[in-house]
Amino acid sequence: MDIGNSHNSLLPVTCNLQLATPVIILVNTQLPENIGAAARAMKNFGLSELRLVAPREPFPNKRAYDLAGHAPEILDNAKLFQTTREAVADMKKVYAATARSREMVKAVYTPAESSGLIAKEKVPAGILFGPERTGLTNEDVTIADSVITIPTANEFTSLNVAQSVVVIAYQLFQSTCNLEHATGNLIHKSEFASKEELQNFFNHLERRLDEVDFWKVAEKKPKMWLNLQNIFTRASLTEQEIRTLHGVLAALK
């Protein structure tokens, strides 16, 4: 996906995410690349606080920074802990991201549901993500108040740890920001042709079609002509496009 910046972003957003910015806690992550990719996704979706519980490779790590893109400061500020318990000591609510059933009683939420809870509770919250191969231990899940499970296609529930962070951060941003809806938004609204300009083009087009006796049977013209106008009306033409179409009509003479 290519890059924009705030000046030409297609979707202006106003976000009250400060009310719902949980700490992302990566437990025993094996690959520094996944730590970096998680940091990048966090920044995309307005999260900033990363905690690492005993990562398998030394940290800070160049391979993490390589994947972090424009979010190096999230890695700079990441806090290291020896145990999950220490990492969540100051949290009021802890969620465990896991797809695996456990021999324990724990409420399970989808990312959308947990996002709603986190936004509503407005207390310091953290989300635990386990290591690549084995996932969170039962001990770590026990620390959590509840579980977040990402619904997947039945036959394949395994998500990469960084991809899980992407999904949960995306959903949190979706659920807790007042996004301006984009439906029907069109780029460069201001350049749309006026109805008068459109009518001038229709006049030009009709004149040319009359000249070449496009209609053949006079009685058919009214309906045919409405249909033709509808095509161009539906296209939401810009001023430039209208000029181009005038040129086309002229050139076809």
Add this chain to the structure above:
Amino acid sequence: MDIGNSHNSLLPVTCNLQLATPVIILVNTQLPENIGAAARAMKNFGLSELRLVAPREPFPNKRAYDLAGHAPEILDNAKLFQTTREAVADMKKVYAATARSREMVKAVYTPAESSGLIAKEKVPAGILFGPERTGLTNEDVTIADSVITIPTANEFTSLNVAQSVVVIAYQLFQSTCNLEHATGNLIHKSEFASKEELQNFFNHLERRLDEVDFWKVAEKKPKMWLNLQNIFTRASLTEQEIRTLHGVLAALK
């Protein structure tokens, strides 16, 4: 995130995704790793058809397979094209994933909105994703009927191409599958203690507290006792946990 399988998945899903399975089209992708990660995410969320337009590195590629996880067959079946036009020739609708504003008129949708459209239109559809550094060219965006933009935090709109596939595939799955909602679901429902078992425990507890004159002032007992029962009732205890609590009470004698 750790791994589950369909047998112990926490969230049973019934999905009509066959009505909304767009083709993922990666244009000029630079890193084979991103092709592999995209394939993995596609499989997680029920998509299967991948097309590659002139990837920068030779394909098939081991680095892609390394990242594809349990989705090698998506790479096996990926079709290669020289141009984007050829890759979309049999599509009825094409969406361009981009965050960058263009000098053109094109409807812009969020992932949730485009998912709704794709599910509703039920025609062969494809989604274009551009190369890592530059994104889709204007020519490729022109081919598309409309644009999908992932809303992000204002100051940072850049998503990795594979992460964009994750988000759009996740949202499509969310929007087009009948997911059983998880709110309040508890693991191992069937093992919850019956109310009779809970009452037996309460009887045991009350007897013990009476024995040690826990209440001190008799008039205070009714309210104190209700509060105590509420704590254990709210905990949704299992049979095993009730047995454990009986054991604790006995041991404290």
